[in-house]
Amino acid sequence: MDSTLYQVSAQSAPADPRMPRLYALVVSAGTPATLAHKIRAGLLLVAALLLASGLIFWVAANWQAQSHWFKLGLIEGALALSVLAACLWPRLRLAALFCATLVLGGLLAYVGQTYQTGADAWQLFAAWAALALVWVALAASDLLWCVWVLIVAAAIVFWTGKLDLWQVLVADRDSFAQLMLRLVLWLALALVPLLVYCVPALRVRGGMGWWSQRLALGGALAAWSAIATVQLFDEATRQTVAAFTLSGTLVAASLLLSLFSRFRDFICTCLATVAANVLVLSLIARWIFEWQETEALLAFAVVVMVFLGVSVKALISAQHYLHAQQGNTQEVL
Template identity: 40%
Template sequence: MPSIDLYALVRHFQLSPVQARQLAACAQEQPPVDWAARLWRGLVVVAALLLGGGLIFWIAAQWPEQTRSFKLHVLQAAVLLPLLAAMALAQIRTAALLLATLALGGLLAFVGQTYQTGADAWQLFALWAALALPWTIVARSDGLWALWLLVVGAGLGFWIGLGTTVWELLWSGGTLRSVLHLLLWLPVWLVPVLLPRLGWAAVARPTLSGPMGAGLALAAWTALGVQSLVLQNQWPLYLLACLAVACLLAHAWGTRHLAVLGLGLIAANVLWLVGLGHGMFEHLRIGYTEGGLALMTLMIALSVGGSAHWLYRLQKESAQ
């Protein structure tokens, strides 16, 4: 409550100094948590997830017995009916759109496998994200944005070849292509950062989408940075990945987002310890000695322990 309102209440009711202090103390307290509303929202979301999973398992179990057109119509209805329910019932809008988004992925996968469109996996995820984007924006739901970012991240991962074929890309694509792969993950991180500034479509507190976008970007930057250094000895790409992680960490430190800070510290520890180990083993040639192994173990313990201690102190300060 603004202080001017407190002063007005004190003057209007002619409160004593003791009563005024008690009123000010009550104004600083957080309102009680509406557990019933939270439980309702959680149960509705769980119900949507169970319905989506049940639909997929039912179709998989009845796959040989059902006709192609029947399965196609069931999946189309699984997308359309939740969309209609979301427009008619505001109480279950988020859960209905979550179910529609999951069913949309199943529908696209069914079409791609049944009719052999020739589309790659990343094209499936890109189309999935593009079709789900309109109702994700309109719904203004943090959970839907988190799911949408997960779909986008999967599409980017398949397109880049993250994980299974990243070393082939690093060898065949050249430095410019690898830099492009690093930069493509910037929007995945920045979308949740910009959600509170989207005007009518803004999400006030991206508590789920923020860590989701940051986690996906950090995982990609860490994997690309480590593999570019270990497999190709590309220090510039490794340092660029370190710079991207440092920028994300600086932003998380400025906003005091503890979940993102924790993810960023994990990525930073992995990157700098891999760089240290690579330098010791490949350049200084001291990593294979007993002293080198002991030094590496000590640096890992100090780095991880110091990061955990600092994050714990920051959490205690924010809780006070």
């Protein structure tokens, strides 16, 4: 028995009416009524992932011995069966739609691979997200919204064309309009889970889709931090100041919303804190390294350690605050 229970018992009065109920709760064997359901749902999702992955790898193999019509029919059949299973068997709905979402991506990839439509990679992901949005919105599942957020994030990344560190740091810079559009696109993605919650017909089961919100906000914060940092170490122009200011404003707004709004969440607070540290330390690094002296590196290391300590202390205080403000529908780590 947990020692905490002995402490509670010792601090309570002998005639406290809550003690018999506490004792009955402790000595009862307990029946994990939802355990079997969770295991079954998890196994169904794993099976859906394996089936869809196998089909996608089969498409990627591009076996020449099989005709195009056979491949296309098999992929379309798998997609149709997945959607049909979701309509006929409610217990299989989540796993079937998860499989259908992945198979849809394989179908679009096969069409682009076979018929050479000339479309860019971002157009494939954009079409994937647009077509899958139909059942993702109707299913009211946070898992499917997480998959959809990843697809849209991939579309945005492919649209920018900056797929590696060299392209981010050295390749041609974006124009001011392109830069602002990138900021707005990531902002729109971060707002999607909040909009889903605000529309009762689309709201996920259990209220807020916390994991899709964390995923969308994490991707947006990473993009905003990267844009601001790259612009900061580029030549000082009005575009640099505007990009850094807007990115900093978006990060600060995310941090405040994660702490003080109805959508407060500790994990989102941690993500926003990391992004804020990146922006502030980047600004300090730009100023320190202008000295061009050996002591600059040591000074920057000291600053990083100070900011790390302050951030940890602030996050501990934020966790206590969020626990104090925790409601029935809020999840705090």
